[in-house]
Amino acid sequence: MIEIEDLSKRYGDRYAVRDLTFSVFPGRVTGFLGPNGSGKSTTMRAVLGLDLPTAGRIRVDGRPYAALERPLTHVGMLLDAGGVHPGRSARQHLRAVAAAGRLPARRVDEVLARVGLTDAAGRRAGEFSLGMRQRLGIATALLGDPGILLLDEPVNGLDPEGVRWIRDLMKSLAAEGRTVFVSSHLMSEMENTADHLVVIGRGRLIADIPAGELIERYSDGFLSVRTTDPGRLITVLAAAGAQVTPENADTVRVDGLSGDAVARLAHQAGVLVLETARHATSLEDAYLRLTDAAVEYRGVPA
Known part of the structure; x- marks a missing residue:
């Protein structure tokens, strides 16, 4: 487990990270997201004692990283495959x-066998492709059989087979009860891999939330709800602040409420719900909507 409490890191008069608090729990893949310059790398380096915090406290398995005996058996990291x-x-x-x-x-x-490099074990690292260097970096992270994995852009340079492999590896490590903390800019991979998401922007926490809930809350997705009494359901859900429009004779479209909230309100009102279906957009859409105000570096369209 990783615990970060009120973490701040200042360079001169600029804060890379400010008042950041969250925990990374075992048994799940936690994705670490944020725009360029948001403070992700600084945070990961601070966890490992490579950057000393200006303020705050970080505990790894209940202790500062520097206090761990044989730290490679506690934490495996991939920060730079080169x-x-x-x-x-x-x-x-x-x-x-x-x-x-x-x-x-x-x-x-x-670990060479686990990452698929047995046949290349005698080759010099300088001859490796980027994808092979990534595999070697992951092998290094796994060497101490640690309970915690910190991986920064682990799919960078991997071919489709390699991307699927690292995705399955991260899930299997989490299923073994390990803490898997992975930073990535590839939203499609995070959507397929992460159980939980921590999102930061301009050095501050924006969201600490299950992946599915983030998509549901911040995307433009909606619910289709089939019911025996659509008129009554429209009245009940609209009173709760949702936007509700009929789709056909027994189905309504609901924007602004989760499926759980719709079911609860319908039950309280005595309205029978026959079926609900979530029509969600992608994690990328939800992420861009969530972090729009935190983007520091924007390109100008041609």
Whole structure:
């Protein structure tokens, strides 16, 4: 588990992160989203003690990262897939990390196999494609069999098979009870992978919310509700602030309420709901709507 409390990081008179509080829990994939310059990398580096906070507190498994004994057995990280000596082979790199972290040498071949690099283990890292370097970075993160994974843009450079592989890997690690914290700009991948989302902008928390709820709340999606009494349902839901319009003889369109809220209000009013169907837009649409005011760097259309 990662706990971040009132985190602030200032460079001169500019705050990269300010008064940031959230927790990352085990057993689920938590996506970390935000526009460029929002403070995601600073936050991840602060978790690992690479950037010292100006204020606030960060705990990893209940302690500061610097206080962890054999930290690679607690936290595995992928922050920069290029951070490998180009003259070392994949196996040599992993052996050096294992020796430094007092990890059993057998783990090297185990993680090479898990990321699909067994046949390339003797090749120099400088000869690797970007996708292969990503796989080596993930192997390094897994080396200590940690309970917490911090992954920054893990699908960068991967081909479609590799993207599916890392998606399934993150889900399987979370299913094992590990804490998986992943930063990405690829909304389609986060929509397919993340159970929970933390969104920041201009260094501040914007949302800390289940992925499905964020899409439901901030997209332009709507509900189709089939009922035995559409007239009565329209009256009840409109009184609760929803926009309700008839779709056909027994179905209404509802904007502005969740399915749970519609069911609860209908039950209280004695209206029988036969069916509800969510017509949601994508996570990308919801994310862009949510973060529009926090975007610092915008291109100008040609």
